[in-house]
Amino acid sequence: MIKFKVTKQSGKARIGEIHTPHGTIYTPAFIFCATKAAIKAVDTERVANCNTQIILSNTYHLMLQPGEDTVAKLGGLHKFMNWSKPMLTDSGGYQIFSLGHGSVAEEIKGVRNNTKRTLIKITEDGAVFRSYINGGKYLLTPEKSIQIQQKLGADLIVVLDECTPFHVSREYTEKSMRMSHRWAKRSLIEFQKNDSGKQALYGIIQGGVYEDLRIESCEFANSMPFFGQAIGGSLGSSKEQMYDIVAFTTSKLAEDRPTHLLGIGGIEDIFYGVELGIDTFDCVHPTRLARHGSALVKVENRNSLSSKRKEHINLRNQRFKLDEDPIESDCECFTCLNHSRAYIHHLLKAKELLAYSLITTHNIYFMNSLMSSIRKAILNNTLKDERKNWI
Template sequence: MTRFSFDLHATDGTARTGKITTPRGEIRTPAFMPVGTAATVKAMLPESVRATGADILLGNTYHLMLRPGAERIARLGGLHKFMNWERPILTDSGGFQVMSLADLRKLTEEGVTFRSHVDGSKHHLTPERSMEIQRLLGSDIVMAFDECPALPATDDEVARAMRLSMRWAERSREAFGDRPGHALFGIMQGGVTRELRKESAEALKAIGFEGYAIGGLAVGEGQEAMFGVLDYAPGFLPEDKPRYLMGVGKPDDIVGAVKRGVDMMDCVLPSRSGRTGQAWTRRGQVNIKNARHADDPRPLDEHCTCPACTGYSRAYLHHVFRAGEMISGMLLTWHNLHYFQEIMEGMRQAISEGRFAAWEAEFHAQRADGDIERL
């Protein structure tokens, strides 16, 4: 049986490119993972997501445990079969959603008790239960259960949450057990404080994981503060294991993270933006609902090979968005996911050829040009 492994192919400065191997297929890094919250990437078919270049999807433990339920998914053959995606899946631990979405939550050393935002039902999530749910789902990469405090928070609060998360990481490792072909990732916490990040990384390395995530960023601290942490945090983690920055981000966030040594990222942005009429292009953001596009026969991006750009005009995309047609979200989501994967492929090539700095300069220069002139 294929085991979970990570091979580093090339570095350019701090940027890295490599390959994660799993029984369900290879993941080229740096990798962007589209988010399939409720066992679907909204407005996309699984084969369409694959066609954009995605090697791996993310599923949400919190949402799936509430609806349709992890036990039900297991009875139906596991998450891969359930959602018709046979390639790797990473599931988050549920910790972040419990903190941000659940009602009336109560946090103790044992875990978190909360009421569902769906129907008000009461649930108890612990490191052990999180591992059990993710095992029932059958995900390839499992995340340790952690507490992610919203920033800004006091140093004492960040330190308390980080140390609790490290104790939960140890319990997660124990509960995960021996599962050949599956991987457990620990999550570094510590806010924007270097000493706490280092303490967290040391605790995780002592436990030992197949990969390591940088959590607690992209939660309102701003890009400058996030890059400030990423200037040192990836270096605290083992070089021979994948590094995953959770919940990031915009194209320039992604490029800045890879430049600083990150291998994996996920974000709802491409799909959420697509459903609200926002397209991300090499020349920055395009708001398709704006009247300037109503008579424009040109594509969103003449260099893009996605279906939205090869088959439809800005005028059409403007029309279907204004008319509330489903195809609007479908086409714009496809375009956005395609563009994000194009960025990843561009970086992988540039790093392997030792020209990342030149690629990055061109990326920023194109975006600075802004959208094409209006007709």
């Protein structure tokens, strides 16, 4: 049986425990994206050695390749990936959004992406799309999403929803939200048919940037017997608007359930979310940064290594060519204990794949250290002071 309990609260920020068949997740926690059953550039042993508590994989991608039945025949995702700790699978809802509209960043900024859109249509029944692998036609329904996630075997799973884009009307947002609520009911009914107690289901809050719709969505989620709740949908076009929407939404949600914030991974955003009572976060940000040659660093290192107000340094920069120091001198990750900025700079320039493995390792360790520091700060009622070490 999967359980959640809050062990310490300071303001709205809180420390909690999510007990799963594959171990306990101590919250606030960060969930790393192993989208296609792999975290790009590193294996699960290295990920675990970085003190990672939980990772997630994607229903949409795994249904297309290798297929949920194949994963089930091979013992489920945990055995398939050689990952013994907790896992989450998302529902495929975000992929419905990106298939039809592009990424969130593209959509908000109005960037034209010529990548072929494979979404055919969204109906009450589900989403019809073509496989980006072989062009085959698929229908993803709420029931199908749950069936796939149950076969994959993650500890925490999510209802199917439509993630509405920012540049749509209120009318579309309202109609979509209510359809997502109906999909959530169908997801829950399907989940309960084969509920073995080894998985727990999260509902998703929609409503876009509209407070009355967010209230309606929160009231719906609160009225349903979900284990946890995830804040989804468009969070606006700026950090300020995102913070306002998250603050408003968390104030309307049940407090006895774990609350997840979908797709958010910036350091400043995490602190803000924690202060509002968010328990878990997920984002490709730390690992994607690494694949662009950028390493996450704390404030004291950031100020001396970069003239820009960013949370990372770009190791491709020429200034690191003869730099014999590790990415961070006080970091105990494998990369920092064994390699210099100069070496990683060389690997990047030489286009050696090892560079991405080393930086990804550091960024994962960095994020886990951040979350550990946040948990200790909540315990000691020093969260505002701890924030200064990271932002």
